[in-house]
Amino acid sequence: MILRHRNVERYLNGTYQRSIGLTPFELTFGVNMRSKGDKLIKIIEEEHIAKLSEERHEVREKVRESIKKMQEENKENYNKKRKEATSYEPGNLVAIKKTQFSQESKLNPKYLKPYEVIMRNV
Template sequence: MKRQEDVELYQLLENEERESFVREREEMRKLAKQQMLNVQEENKRNYDKGRKESRKYEEGELVAIKRTQFGPGLKLKPKYLGPYRIVKVKRGDRYDVEKNDPSAEGPNKTSTSADHMKSWPE
């Protein structure tokens, strides 16, 4: 038959083991989080090494925008559409552009980023 002291001792050991488990788990979580942050920081550094600052365009400049839709019959068409005039400069290297020549191929108005644009040859 179990004595009361044995039951209390068993409960004390069980509580201590539970608290130890919770402490170790929290420490492991903190360590895992720190390791993830370190890996993310290293990945960002490596990505930024090969990235150059995008060109800044101003309102009224003529640009060509990259064709982003692909499909059959477009393989031999030009990779850039234009000329487009920059109507509005937005934040984050984004621009609203409007077609300068209505007879040219492409959308009349669109929004695009600097990495999908290049200056229109004068």
């Protein structure tokens, strides 16, 4: 009698209830009830998991391509505004900009004295 009672209880708890839109088991535990002996459901779940994994892989590939495309566009836009590096030749004079300032140096020059380029590394 107890075995039948458990089967009935399992059936009732696993039956969709229109009033709550879920099964009582799903409402209580947040997941659908599974029967240990139901191998067909396990096969279907494995196929579903494999399909989801494949779809996730496809989505990730599309995202990689999209990110790569955006990176190329950003690089192209950035390089449009970029200036070419200044090329110095031996004998040119260059001034080095000061990077550290103090409050007292407001009227001091912003550049160090001009230096003569002796050699150019290529």
